[in-house]
Amino acid sequence: MSGPAKNGPLHGLKVLDLSRFIAGPHCGMQLGDLGADVVKVERPKRGDDTRALEPHVGGESLYFMVFNRNKRSITLNFRDPRAHTILREMVKQADILIENFRPGTMEKMGCGWDDLRAINPRLIMARISGYGQEGPMAGEPCFDGIAQATSGLMEITGDPDGPPTMGGTFLVDYATALYATVGILAALEDRHKTGKGQMVDASLMGSAVSMLVTAIPEQAMLGRAMTRVGNRDRYSAPAQTFQAGDGKWLHMVAGNDAHFPRLTRIMNRPDLLTDPRFATLDARMRNIEAIEAIVAEWIAGMPADDVVALLRQAELPSAKIATLPDLLANPYMREAKQIVDIPHAKTGSFTTHGLTVRLSDSPGSIRRAAPVLGEHTEDVLGEWLGMTHSDVASLRDGGIV
Amino acid sequence: MSGPAKNGPLHGLKVLDLSRFIAGPHCGMQLGDLGADVVKVERPKRGDDTRALEPHVGGESLYFMVFNRNKRSITLNFRDPRAHTILREMVKQADILIENFRPGTMEKMGCGWDDLRAINPRLIMARISGYGQEGPMAGEPCFDGIAQATSGLMEITGDPDGPPTMGGTFLVDYATALYATVGILAALEDRHKTGKGQMVDASLMGSAVSMLVTAIPEQAMLGRAMTRVGNRDRYSAPAQTFQAGDGKWLHMVAGNDAHFPRLTRIMNRPDLLTDPRFATLDARMRNIEAIEAIVAEWIAGMPADDVVALLRQAELPSAKIATLPDLLANPYMREAKQIVDIPHAKTGSFTTHGLTVRLSDSPGSIRRAAPVLGEHTEDVLGEWLGMTHSDVASLRDGGIV
Numbered sequence: 001m002s003g004p005a006k007n008g009p010l011h012g013l014k015v016l017d018l019s020r021f022i023a024g025p026h027c028g029m030q031l032g033d034l035g036a037d038v039v040k041v042e043r044p045k046r047g048d049d050t051r052a053l054e055p056h057v058g059g060e061s062l063y064f065m066v067f068n069r070n071k072r073s074i075t076l077n078f079r080d081p082r083a084h085t086i087l088r089e090m091v092k093q094a095d096i097l098i099e100n101f102r103p104g105t106m107e108k109m110g111c112g113w114d115d116l117r118a119i120n121p122r123l124i125m126a127r128i129s130g131y132g133q134e135g136p137m138a139g140e141p142c143f144d145g146i147a148q149a150t151s152g153l154m155e156i157t158g159d160p161d162g163p164p165t166m167g168g169t170f171l172v173d174y175a176t177a178l179y180a181t182v183g184i185l186a187a188l189e190d191r192h193k194t195g196k197g198q199m200v201d202a203s204l205m206g207s208a209v210s211m212l213v214t215a216i217p218e219q220a221m222l223g224r225a226m227t228r229v230g231n232r233d234r235y236s237a238p239a240q241t242f243q244a245g246d247g248k249w250l251h252m253v254a255g256n257d258a259h260f261p262r263l264t265r266i267m268n269r270p271d272l273l274t275d276p277r278f279a280t281l282d283a284r285m286r287n288i289e290a291i292e293a294i295v296a297e298w299i300a301g302m303p304a305d306d307v308v309a310l311l312r313q314a315e316l317p318s319a320k321i322a323t324l325p326d327l328l329a330n331p332y333m334r335e336a337k338q339i340v341d342i343p344h345a346k347t348g349s350f351t352t353h354g355l356t357v358r359l360s361d362s363p364g365s366i367r368r369a370a371p372v373l374g375e376h377t378e379d380v381l382g383e384w385l386g387m388t389h390s391d392v393a394s395l396r397d398g399g400i401v
Numbered sequence: 402m403s404g405p406a407k408n409g410p411l412h413g414l415k416v417l418d419l420s421r422f423i424a425g426p427h428c429g430m431q432l433g434d435l436g437a438d439v440v441k442v443e444r445p446k447r448g449d450d451t452r453a454l455e456p457h458v459g460g461e462s463l464y465f466m467v468f469n470r471n472k473r474s475i476t477l478n479f480r481d482p483r484a485h486t487i488l489r490e491m492v493k494q495a496d497i498l499i500e501n502f503r504p505g506t507m508e509k510m511g512c513g514w515d516d517l518r519a520i521n522p523r524l525i526m527a528r529i530s531g532y533g534q535e536g537p538m539a540g541e542p543c544f545d546g547i548a549q550a551t552s553g554l555m556e557i558t559g560d561p562d563g564p565p566t567m568g569g570t571f572l573v574d575y576a577t578a579l580y581a582t583v584g585i586l587a588a589l590e591d592r593h594k595t596g597k598g599q600m601v602d603a604s605l606m607g608s609a610v611s612m613l614v615t616a617i618p619e620q621a622m623l624g625r626a627m628t629r630v631g632n633r634d635r636y637s638a639p640a641q642t643f644q645a646g647d648g649k650w651l652h653m654v655a656g657n658d659a660h661f662p663r664l665t666r667i668m669n670r671p672d673l674l675t676d677p678r679f680a681t682l683d684a685r686m687r688n689i690e691a692i693e694a695i696v697a698e699w700i701a702g703m704p705a706d707d708v709v710a711l712l713r714q715a716e717l718p719s720a721k722i723a724t725l726p727d728l729l730a731n732p733y734m735r736e737a738k739q740i741v742d743i744p745h746a747k748t749g750s751f752t753t754h755g756l757t758v759r760l761s762d763s764p765g766s767i768r769r770a771a772p773v774l775g776e777h778t779e780d781v782l783g784e785w786l787g788m789t790h791s792d793v794a795s796l797r798d799g800g801i802v
Contacts, residue, residue: 009591034587049657053636054683055615057622062615063636113761130718132759137733141718145632145640149652149720152728154632154642157569158559163642164650164722166632168558169612171572178579183758185586186435190410190763192593199761209728209739210757211570214456214463216740219725220752221458226725231546231555231567235454235464239546241555241564249565251550256450282455317531317542319550321565324620324627327553327610332538338610339617351621356611357584358533360514360600362591 008035008364013188014384015096016041016087017071020048022144022170023128023204024100025067026177031096031184032070033355034364039380040068040371041087044075044401047373058346065350065370069342072368072376075401082400084109090384092120095197096184100128103138113199124187124197126180132203142204144170151208152215152226160228176207237284238263238295241321244304249321252295252311257281262314267298344369377401409436409765414589415785416497417442417488418472421449423545423571424529424605425501426468427578432497432585433471434756435765440781441469441772442488445476445802448774459747466751466771470743473769473777476802483801485510491785493521496598497585501529504539514600525588525598527581533604543605545571552609553616553627561629577608638685639664639696642722645705650722653696653712658682663715668699745770778802 013036017028025040025048032038042048053063076083088111091097097116099106106112106127116123127133130142148154148166158165183200191197209216213234215226226234233239236255243249254263257280264272272278272294277287284291299307304320311318322330333339337354344350350369358364381387381401395401414437418429426441426449433439443449454464477484489512492498498517500507507513507528517524528534531543549555549567559566584601592598610617614635616627627635634640637656644650655664658681665673673679673695678688685692700708705721712719723731734740738755745751751770759765782788782802796802 009587030583034583049659052658052682054686055619055623055625057618062618062622066615066618131733132737135733135737137737140713141716143640143654143718145634145652145654146718146720149642149722150728150731152723152725153569154652154722155569155724158566159563162560162563163632163644165559165566165569166642166652167568167572168554168556168566168629169572169614171568171570171576171612174612175572175575175579178576178583179758181583182431182435182579182586183760185583185590186410186758186765187760187763188590189586190760194762196762198763201759201761202757203737205733205737206739206755206757206759209734210754211572211575212754213570214467215725216729216754217458217463217467217752218456219729220740221463221748222456224456228569231564233546239544241550241567243564251546251555251567253544253546258450281453285455312541315542317544317547319547321550321555322553323556324553324616327551328617328620330551332532332536332606333610336533336536336538336604336606338607339621347622351618353611353613353617354607356603356607357580357587358602358607359584359588359591360602361595361597362588362599364587 007362009359009362010034010036013037013095014093015039015098016090016094018097018099018101019128020100021050022067022173023176023180024098026174027126027128027180028098029067029070030177030181033366035362036096038071039376040071040073041076042073042373044077044374044399047073047075051373060346060370060372066352068370069352070367071371072380073371073374074377074380075374077400078109080400082398084111086385086400087111088116088119091116091123093384094120094123096124096126098126098128098180102141103129103133117197120197122191122195122197124184124191124200126184126200126202128176128180128202130204132206133201144173144204147172147204147208151205152212153208156212156215156226156228158228159230162228165228172204172208175211176202176204179207232288236281237288238291240292242296242299244302244307245300246303248304250299250304250307251319251321253317254311255281255284259316260284262316266310266314340366342366342369346372374401408763410760410763412436414438414496415494416440416499417491417495419498419500419502420529421501422451423468423574424577424581425499427575428527428529428581429499430468430471431578431582434767436763437497439472440777441472441474442477443474443774445478445775445800448474448476452774461747461771461773467753469771470753471768472772473781474772474775475778475781476775478801479510481801483799485512487786487801488512489517489520492517492524494785495521495524497525497527499527499529499581503542504530504534518598521598523592523596523598525585525592525601527585527601527603529577529581529603531605533607534602545574545605548573548605548609552606553613554609557613557616557627557629559629560631563629566629573605573609576612577603577605580608633689637682638689639692641693643697643700645700645708646702647704649705651700651705651709652720652722654718656682656685660717661685663717667711667715741767743767743770747773775802
């Protein structure tokens with residue numbers, strides 16, 4: 001196949017990624033995975049706070065490495081106004097800037113949206129925050145867990161008899177990163193028509209609220225408060241986690257009216273199909289404890305592998321619940337390049353998730369592992385601003401980079 | 402402000418959305434929110450399976466309505482080969498097609514990627530599936546819960562003493578929708594350079610695996626199996642859910658070295674800062690039970706509102722855990738348009754989440770609530786293919802629409 005396979009659809013776009021933690025860096029990494037030239041701008045000495053987080057391998061934080069591949073790192077000390085000047089010079093050449101400082105911080109640096117678009121009308125500035133750039137909540141600190149708490153996501157997660165439960169991953173950060181990426185790429189499309197960039201405002205709270213399935217209209221229109229249902233599907237039954245005879249957990253989805261007859265077939269229980277308690281989806285939802293108890297008993301009589309094999313034959317979605325060792329041992333993950341090894345100067349190689357979305361003709365690539373702090377300061381300031389080795393040395397002496 | 406405020410950055414793009422359930426429809430809805438003309442193609446009579454899911458208001462499923470605003474609906478009966486011909490005619494005019502049939506289904510209809518790009522080389526075809534379009538797992542059925550189980554996401558969610566726990570929302574479906582949208586928009590950018598569309602392959606499994614924070618490298622490189630930590634942050638302490646004196650739950654993030662001193666100040670506990678068990682982040686992680694117990698006791702002595710007020714003063718992220726009634730009563734949600742009412746012909750109005758990512762100059766819009774099944778068959782077939790009322794009537798008589 002011909003074409004720029006190693007370049008990706010965003011090849012040629014220049015990105016300044018000033019962001020820290022997860023939501024911003026994960027957004028910048030999407031652009032990098034898709035071929036953009038992403039320059040991560042960090043504080044001298046400490047860099048992104050996540051560089052300090054455990055565990056470390058070869059002196060590098062796994063946390064930092066997971067969210068910052070396909071980027072180069074430069075340092076800029078934003079406590080020094082000369083760093084603001086350098087940033088503004090770089091903005092003249094950038095297509096995209098990503099930041100997730102507290103709203104108002106960029107303005108104090110003379111790098112607010114009005115400042116930057118005056119310098120470069122083609123710039124797309126993505127701003128990620130807890131509550132959006134405007135309004136009385138804009139200045140409030142926020143993290144993924146706070147957004148999960150405030151949005152109702154915690155209220156609807158976990159066991160019905162237990163407390164509100166946080167997602168096991170930073171799901172709101174991840175979603176916000178992706179919404180910001182969508183906004184950036186949509187602004188890029190608009191720029192083809194207008195010649196102008198614009199500001200993209202992505203918030204943790206908006207992203208969290210967008211993931212509430214039917215909870216908002218159920219509450220507003222029916223006065224029904226969605227809450228926790230454990231591992232049950234909310235809309236069909238039986239779709240639940242069960243424990244097999246060998247003690248292993250499995251998850252099974254066989255609740256809709258296309259699936260349920262197939263389940264009764266492999267269970268050898270044609271009677272369930274005509275039982276008025278279970279014959280329709282509505283009936284099963286009303287008798288959910290009863291149908292789950294029957295399925296649980298059937299599953300408890302066999303090892304998990306046998307249950308999954310039977311469910312697979314009937315084309316019913318099911319899977320054993322994987323531990324992390326199971327995940328790494330699953331051959332699909334390597335074959336499908338969902339898990340890959342990236343060469344890394346300090347750790348030999350780094351094992352992480354692969355390219356997530358795949359494009360047939362310009363598929364993106366993983367070109368480099370996450371950078372060491374300031375690894376590319378001289379390269380990038382040379383390329384972008386024509387600075388020489390001694391220019392950068394004097395910036396370094398002045399504590400600016 | 403001038404400009405096409407009601408059009409959005411994707412105005413003028415034509416999308417055929419053949420997808421069902423969540424991941425595909427949520428992707429199509431992103432494009433619609435951003436201004437694209439999205440035509441949802443559904444089976445006659447039943448339409449998208451989600452139209453049957455409870456609860457209904459005014460005869461319309463809330464579930465369907467949540468994922469299908471900003472779309473028009475036409476029907477096509479893909480059991481009839483004449484419907485395949487109509488689809489191929491529409492593809493000639495489409496920029497983007499979204500589908501999440503089982504891999505191979507489109508091929509059987511003569512509408513695989515090779516067929517469609519031969520008809521329209523500019524087409525971008527987004528294919529959403531459980532395991533991707535290729536490989537031995539491609540044909541296996543998958544749902545959000547299965548991806549959560551297989552990826553390790555369930556293993557890392559929930560109470561450490563309880564079973565693996567599913568997210569309270571379809572987080573993998575949501576993420577897959579957004580990755581697919583990112584892929585589509587990246588392909589659109591590429592099309593500006595090459596003049597050609599391409600295939601975008603987004604999978605539930607890839608999307609799930611991309612959200613495992615440091616679990617993959619911890620397992621592969623350190624042999625440490627990440628598992629459940631309840632509502633704790635994995636990387637800092639104290640960051641946890643606590644119950645206040647009035648019985649209400651709140652979530653608080655005060656675990657990193659910038660936050661913790663501020664927490665000790667409002668607790669009037671300067672001793673904690675010099676206590677070797679708690680002085681550094683590493684020390685607090687090693688003594689996490691002890692520091693959480695101290696904080697829990699402090700919080701249990703006050704009503705939740707008082708705790709949150711103190712934490713806010715110290716600029717520490719915190720929030721009471723909202724129920725759905727709390728969410729709907731939160732004034733921020735309406736002011737910031739995170740929750741909005743859309744006019745709806747059958748239900749009067751429909752309450753749902755607002756536009757998630759906001760663009761300053763071409764902000765997208767909510768132009769219509771989700772369509773009734775086949776509401777726009779005649780309009781769209783007229784517009785796109787020049788069909789007359791009687792053409793469509795004869796298709797209807799033939800059971801094709």
